[in-house]
Amino acid sequence: MARRAKRDLTLEEYDNWEAATKTFQAVAEAADEEGGPSLSLVPKPERDEVWPTDLLPPAEPDPTAPPVGPSGSGKTTILNLVGGLDSVTAGRVWFKDREITAFSPAELTRYRRDTVGFVFQFYNLVPNLTALENVMVSTELSRDPMDEVEALRLVDMADRLDHFPAQLSGGEQQRVAIASALAKNPTLLLCDEPTGALDFNTGIKVLRLLVDLKQQLGKTVVLITHNAAIAQAADRVVRLRSGQIVELHENPEPLPPEDVVW
Numbered sequence: 640m641a642r643r644a645k646r647d648l649t650l651e652e653y654d655n656w657e658a659a660t661k662t663f664q665a666v667a668e669a670a671d672e673e674g675g676p677s678l679s680l681v682p683k684p685e686r687d688e689v690w691p692t693d694l695l696p697p698a699e700p701d702p703t704a705p706p707v708g709p710s711g712s713g714k715t716t717i718l719n720l721v722g723g724l725d726s727v728t729a730g731r732v733w734f735k736d737r738e739i740t741a742f743s744p745a746e747l748t749r750y751r752r753d754t755v756g757f758v759f760q761f762y763n764l765v766p767n768l769t770a771l772e773n774v775m776v777s778t779e780l781s782r783d784p785m786d787e788v789e790a791l792r793l794v795d796m797a798d799r800l801d802h803f804p805a806q807l808s809g810g811e812q813q814r815v816a817i818a819s820a821l822a823k824n825p826t827l828l829l830c831d832e833p834t835g836a837l838d839f840n841t842g843i844k845v846l847r848l849l850v851d852l853k854q855q856l857g858k859t860v861v862l863i864t865h866n867a868a869i870a871q872a873a874d875r876v877v878r879l880r881s882g883q884i885v886e887l888h889e890n891p892e893p894l895p896p897e898d899v900v901w
Contacts (some may be wrong), residue, residue: 714863714879715831721861722829723751734827752780756820760832762812764804770815771800774822781823790822791815793855794848810841817848821856828852830862834869839901846872846896868901 719725720732723739732739734754742750756777764773771787778784791797794814804812813833820828830849834842850872853860862869870876871894878886 714865717879718829718831718861718863721827722755722757723747724757752823753782754826756823756825756828758813758817758820758828758830758833760835762804762809762816764812764815764819766804769801769803770796770807770818773804773815774819777819777822783824785822785824787818787822790818793821793852794818808841809837810844813837813841813845814848817845817852821852821858826859828858828860830860832864833862834864834866843896843899846899850893850896866901868899872896872899 716725720727721734723742727740730740734750739747739750765776768776770791774787774790778787788797788800791800794817796811796814796818799807799811804815807815817833828849833849834845837845846869849860849862852858862873864870871890873890874893875889876886877884
């Protein structure tokens with residue numbers, strides 16, 4: 640669970656958390672028996688409810704897995720914990736055979752730098768840098784980056800290298816944000832509502848882009864969304880509600896993004 644202002648739990652909150660922990664541990668044990676995911680979280684409470692844990696997909700080439708759920712169900716918290724942006728108050732987070740929660744600050748920095756690429760809903764571009772310069776910021780942090788122009792070419796923005804964010808549409812800014820994350824050459828691409836601020840047609844284009852990048856480059860893409868329709872294009876889906884996993888299933892025949900309607 641993300642670290643925020645500390646307070647003592649009420650007895651009812653503790654009981655709720657303890658019950659939820661046993662539930663999630665049972666799910667984790669069942670997954671382990673089936674040779675399941677190599678990345679898992681352990682739940683902790685916040686406010687007056689129990690927030691989610693999750694079992695995300697193995698970091699093997701090319702799965703796409705969206706945790707899906709309404710606002711407040713804990714999707715972003717999961718993404719932040721997996722990405723090393725938030726720290727836990729208790730429990731453990733693993734990536735493959737590495738326990739992220741045991742990392743020193745320096746190890747956590749290296750993990751974020753070398754392993755994870757982030758795509759945010761509202762782009763997070765530097766307004767006074769061009770598209771190319773925004774991508775260059777990311778490559779400066781990476782040990783084994785992609786070529787910046789190639790990253791922008793992959794997202795069909797090679798003809799907009801010298802444009803500033805204010806000169807780009809929302810969809811174009813999101814493409815630059817994806818190129819910026821991709822240019823680090825990460826193992827995990829973590830996307831927080833990447834279509835949430837876009838219109839339908841542009842959202843479909845961004846979804847197609849993520850699927851293509853997954854297939855072409857063999858990256859693990861974890862996309863969180865409150866839009867349940869998008870889950871139809873994923874290889875694996877984790878559904879959350881009120882801080883709990885309510886469904887976890889494989890999608891044997893993901894829909895092409897162009898066939899997804901919401």
